[in-house]
Structure formats: structure tokens, C-alpha cells
Amino acid sequence: MISRRLFLSAALGALGTAAQAQTEGLLPFTGPDSAPRPKMRPVTGTTPGERGLEAILRAANVSGETHFAVADAATGSVLEQRDGDIGLPPASVTKALTALYALDVLGPSHRFRTRLLTTGPVTAGVLQGDLILAGGGDPTMDSDHLAALADDLKAAGVVEVRGRFLVWDRALPYVPTIDPGQPDYLGYSPAISGLALNFNRVHFEWKRAGQGWNTTLQARTAHRRPDVTMARMKIVDRSAPVFAYLHERGVDSWSVARAALGKEGARWLPVRRPGLYAADVFRTIARDKGLRLGVPEFLDQAPEGTPIAQHSSEPLTKLLKDMLKYSNNLMAEMIGLAATARIGGDMTNLASSARQMSEWARVKYGMTSSLLVDHSGLGEDSRLSATDLVRALSAAHGMGQLKPLLKQVHLKDSKGRPLYDHPVKVMAKTGTLNFVSGLGGFVTTADGRELVFAIFSADLDKRAGIARSQRERPRGAKSWNARAKRLQLQLIERWAHLHSA
Structure with missing residues (x-):
């Protein structure tokens, strides 16, 4: 008889011999044809690393170049970037940097003043001297403000002006158009002087x-x-x-x-002659109020006289919030020029003033790979790198300066509808030129982590092919810019998902 212990020992030995024989190829393998593998997850925009990033970029179908960077707002540590040190045209994202420049140089409470001055006494309602309309670089002056100045002049007892009607508009340089490459009739590229209307x-x-x-x-x-x-x-x-x-x-x-x-x-x-425009309208308004003024004469030097009426703008923070919300080019250029004037910089023209701002940004934030040609972003020759802007935004986040002035940008659903209750919040400045699109600002993730980011896309070859006369609505630009904007939001969703606290 065979004992139970002997039987088990023999069986185990046979199994061991069979396993060894299969390993050495002496017996056929009787197991499954292939070993089971884990099921691969699909690559999406929220897949970490290059695979997820490439999936977004391929699907976006945005020709040309796209450069970006995202960083932790508190530390400035870059979390993801693509060609972030290479500059592209920033379009109106430039205005975010202009806002920081003005806040630093002029101060948040700065106001621009437009004055009426007199060079002689007022006797029995008659001004025995000249009346001077002196601009102070206020980009928000309008016809209502001129009417208020005329009312204040009458309230001061002036019913007649015996002297000349003089105008000073040299607080800022005269610039015939913000961007000479734009068609003459486009209202977003007007002339500039120290007197606007x-x-x-x-x-x-x-x-x-x-x-x-x-x-x-x-x-x-x-x-x-x-x-x-x-x-x-x-x-x-x-x-x-x-x-x-x-x-x-x-x-x-x-x-x-x-x-x-x-x-x-x-x-x-x-x-194209803003000083003359303001003088012309002031004469018309004054005449309607019973006060006749002579043909305006322009001064080359800052005037001396006795203030008789004055209009002050809203504080700079209010102006900057409106400038960023409506992306107003004239406001950006006049405010940027005023900041350059305050530091005694070269403001011969927009390009020289913008170089001063670029140098200020290099010293202030270490922005070494950016060079701007204006303060609004309308000029296509400006270059701003994503990592440079992220450095500035991170510093601004620490000081609490810029974010409250920016407009909220809403993420969208698959049909392009804004998601107003989305837990991810974006405060940013957009920028759009034909075949150029940018976005830069702040992201608050669903669990409260703060990020700063900059995204720039440009197809410079397609832009170079646009005739000057076609720059208002060139073929293909609208659909290209729409794709670029979708890409921006997809990148933000990716970062909010991958870099939550």
C-alpha cells in the first residue's frame, strides 16, 4: 500500500518535473495563448505629460506657433510650458503689462487733469486776456466734460473773452495713428496727443x-x-x-x-488732429452757451496762467479696469506714454516709450526676452514671451494689483456656451489680431489653488499675406481665431485638472 504522504510527494515531484520540462521546451505549453494585459486608458487633454498635451494641440488645428507657460502663482514655479521663452505678438494682452507699468509709476490714485487757464483779470464779466484749454493727457475726456468746463467758466462770471483762444496739447507727443499698418478709417487706431476727446x-x-x-x-x-x-x-x-x-x-x-x-x-x-477736434467742439459748446471764442491757436510750450476751471478724470485704477475690460487702445497708449513721461523717459513716439516700458519690465520682473513697440498691442512687431509674462503675473499676484482689474473669462461646454457656474475661475486679458491670439492671467482651481498663465498663438505667414486694405475682415482669420480661443480654454481646463492642490 502507498501511504498518503508518499502519494503527495510523488505528485508534487511530477508537477515540478513537468514545469521544468515546459520551461526548457521539452513539452508543449498548455496554458492560455497570451498573458492578459491591462486595458489602455484613452489619451485626453488631462493625460499628464507630453501625450496629453499633444492630444490637445493636434485636435486644436491652430496653424503657426503656440507658446505657453503656467506657474504656481505663489511661488512662480513653472508647472508646464512649451517654447515659453520665445516671444510672439501678444496683441492686447500687452495692456496687462501696461496696467502694471502705470500702477507702479503713476500710482493707483493718479488722476489726469484738463484745465482752463486765464492770462488776465475778469472785469465785469470780460476776460481781459487769453483763455487756454490745456490738456493733461486724459484719455477719457468727452463732450460732456467739455460742456461742464464751459459751465464752470460761466459760473466764474466770464461772459466774454477779449484775448485769444489758446490750446495746449503737448503733454503727450502727437502720433498720427497708433498703427500705420491699419486702414485709415478704423476707429481703433486714432491719433494721439495730450488732449483727447x-x-x-x-x-x-x-x-x-x-x-x-x-x-x-x-x-x-x-x-x-x-x-x-x-x-x-x-x-x-x-x-x-x-x-x-x-x-x-x-x-x-x-x-x-x-x-x-x-x-x-x-x-x-x-x-487725426485730436487737439483741434477738442478745441473745435469746445468752441461749439461755448457758443451755444453764449460765449464766443476765437479761432484756436496752438502753444508749443506748457502754458502759464491762472486756473479758472478744471476737470479731473476718475482714479487710475478705474481707468485701467475700463481699459482692460473694453481693450481700449487709445487709453493704453496715453496711459503708457504718461508713465514714461513721469520717469523722464524717451516718449518721442510710441516705440521709444514702449522700449522704456520693456526696460522697466526687465528691471522690475526680470523679463529678458520681450520687446514691445507700443502700449496697446496693436502693433504686430511687438514680442512677448509666455514665461516673461508669467513672471510679472506671479509678482502682481503677490501684491494683489492686477487680478481685481481683469475681466472674468468663462470656460465653455462642448457647444461653446459659457459655463457661468464652473468651479474653475479665470480672470485674464484677451488679445486678438488677425491670425494672432493671446490670453494671460490668473486661474483659481476648483479646490482653491492659484495659477498664473500666458498663451500666445500666431500664424505670422498668414498674417503677412493680408493686404492693408483687407485688415478689417481678412478671409480665414475669424475661424482661425475661434480655434485659437478654444485651445486656450482647453489648456486652462487641463492645468486646472492636473495642478489642483
């Missing part, structure tokens, strides 16, 4: 009247519609261009193609 735009309106049209050019606000004499409009027979501009004997002379006018319409046109 209605964002240096004139309101052109037309209405059909019989076989022709009635037209007006006005310094329009919500409350006033004073006519303008320093700008004129002619309707001409031509197919293109729709608008054409000439400066003729001190007048902004516009013409419009007859075929382009429908039954009625309106648009804002840029003003």
Missing part, C-alpha cells in the same frame, strides 16, 4: 434723402451731439476703397464710396 473718434451717420443722403459728423455722447467743423465727408463715385482720408488745410477730409451706402447707417471714424 471721445476716444479721438467722430461719429459719421448717413440717411437716405431722395436721390442722395443727409450726413452728419458729430462729437457724439449719450447726452450731446455737437457738430464738428474740423472733419468733412464727401460722397463719391468709386468702387473701392469704401473710405479714403486726406488731411487738407487743417481739416480731416473723408470720402465714402456711394455704392457702399445703404438706406442709412453709422460708424465711428478716427480723428
Whole structure:
């Protein structure tokens, strides 16, 4: 008989011999054909590392280059970047840096002043001297403010001016247009001087009247519609261009193609002589209040006189919040120039002032790979790197300066609808030119971690192929910019997911 112990020992030995034989290839393997493998997860935008990042970039289908960086807001430590040290045109994201420049140099409570000065006494209501309209670089002056100055002048007892009507607009340099590469008629590239009015735009309106049209050019606000004499409009027979501009004997002379006018319409046109524009409108308003002024004469030097009336702008923080919200180019340029003037820098033109701002950013934030040509981002030759901007944003986060001034950017669902209750909050500055798109600012993740980021995309070859006359609506630019904006939000969702606390 075989004992139980002997049986078990023999069986185990046989199994061991069989296993060894299979290992050495002496017996056929009788197990499964292949070993089971773990199921691969699909690669998505929230997949860590290069695979997830490449998935987002491929799906975005944004031609040209896309550079970005994201960092911890508190430490400035970069969490992810792609060509972050290589500059691209930042478009209006530049305005975020301009805001920091102005806050540092001018201070958050700074106000711009526009003054009326007199050079003689007021006797029995008659000013025995000159009246001076002196601009102080206020980018928000409008026709209502000029009317208030005229009211203050009357309240001071002035009913007649025996002397000259003088104007000083040299607090800032004269610049004929923010970006010479833009078509003449685009209102977002007006002229600049130390005296501005209605964002240096004139309101052109037309209405059909019989076989022709009635037209007006006005310094329009919500409350006033004073006519303008320093700008004129002619309707001409031509197919293109729709608008054409000439400066003729001190007048902004516009013409419009007859075929382009429908039954009625309106648009804002840029003003090319803003000091003359403000003087013209002030004369009209004063005349309507019974005070006649002579033809304006312009001063080259800062005036001396006795203040009789003054308008002060809102504090700088309010101006910057509006500038960033509405992406107003004129405000950015005038505020940037004022900051350069305060530090005694070169403000011969926009490019020289922007170089001063670039140097300030290098010293202040260590921004070494950025060079700007203006303060608004309208010029395509500006270059700003993502890591440079992230450095500045991280520093600004520590001081609590910029974030409260920025506009909220909402993440969107798969159909492009804003998700107003999304737990991830984004406060940022957008930037858009044809085939150029940027976004920079602050992200608060669902669990409260603060991030700073900058994203720049540009297809410079496509942009270079746009004729100057086509820069308002070039073919393909709208869809390209829409794809770039979707990519920005997808990157933010990725970072909010991967870098939550």
C-alpha cells in the first residue's frame, strides 16, 4: 500500500518535473495563448505629460506657433510650458503689462487733469486776456466734460473773452495713428496727443434723402451731439476703397464710396488732429452757451496762467479696469506714454516709450526676452514671451494689483456656451489680431489653488499675406481665431485638472 504522504510527494515531484520540462521546451505549453494585459486608458487633454498635451494641440488645428507657460502663482514655479521663452505678438494682452507699468509709476490714485487757464483779470464779466484749454493727457475726456468746463467758466462770471483762444496739447507727443499698418478709417487706431476727446473718434451717420443722403459728423455722447467743423465727408463715385482720408488745410477730409451706402447707417471714424477736434467742439459748446471764442491757436510750450476751471478724470485704477475690460487702445497708449513721461523717459513716439516700458519690465520682473513697440498691442512687431509674462503675473499676484482689474473669462461646454457656474475661475486679458491670439492671467482651481498663465498663438505667414486694405475682415482669420480661443480654454481646463492642490 502507498501511504498518503508518499502519494503527495510523488505528485508534487511530477508537477515540478513537468514545469521544468515546459520551461526548457521539452513539452508543449498548455496554458492560455497570451498573458492578459491591462486595458489602455484613452489619451485626453488631462493625460499628464507630453501625450496629453499633444492630444490637445493636434485636435486644436491652430496653424503657426503656440507658446505657453503656467506657474504656481505663489511661488512662480513653472508647472508646464512649451517654447515659453520665445516671444510672439501678444496683441492686447500687452495692456496687462501696461496696467502694471502705470500702477507702479503713476500710482493707483493718479488722476489726469484738463484745465482752463486765464492770462488776465475778469472785469465785469470780460476776460481781459487769453483763455487756454490745456490738456493733461486724459484719455477719457468727452463732450460732456467739455460742456461742464464751459459751465464752470460761466459760473466764474466770464461772459466774454477779449484775448485769444489758446490750446495746449503737448503733454503727450502727437502720433498720427497708433498703427500705420491699419486702414485709415478704423476707429481703433486714432491719433494721439495730450488732449483727447471721445476716444479721438467722430461719429459719421448717413440717411437716405431722395436721390442722395443727409450726413452728419458729430462729437457724439449719450447726452450731446455737437457738430464738428474740423472733419468733412464727401460722397463719391468709386468702387473701392469704401473710405479714403486726406488731411487738407487743417481739416480731416473723408470720402465714402456711394455704392457702399445703404438706406442709412453709422460708424465711428478716427480723428487725426485730436487737439483741434477738442478745441473745435469746445468752441461749439461755448457758443451755444453764449460765449464766443476765437479761432484756436496752438502753444508749443506748457502754458502759464491762472486756473479758472478744471476737470479731473476718475482714479487710475478705474481707468485701467475700463481699459482692460473694453481693450481700449487709445487709453493704453496715453496711459503708457504718461508713465514714461513721469520717469523722464524717451516718449518721442510710441516705440521709444514702449522700449522704456520693456526696460522697466526687465528691471522690475526680470523679463529678458520681450520687446514691445507700443502700449496697446496693436502693433504686430511687438514680442512677448509666455514665461516673461508669467513672471510679472506671479509678482502682481503677490501684491494683489492686477487680478481685481481683469475681466472674468468663462470656460465653455462642448457647444461653446459659457459655463457661468464652473468651479474653475479665470480672470485674464484677451488679445486678438488677425491670425494672432493671446490670453494671460490668473486661474483659481476648483479646490482653491492659484495659477498664473500666458498663451500666445500666431500664424505670422498668414498674417503677412493680408493686404492693408483687407485688415478689417481678412478671409480665414475669424475661424482661425475661434480655434485659437478654444485651445486656450482647453489648456486652462487641463492645468486646472492636473495642478489642483
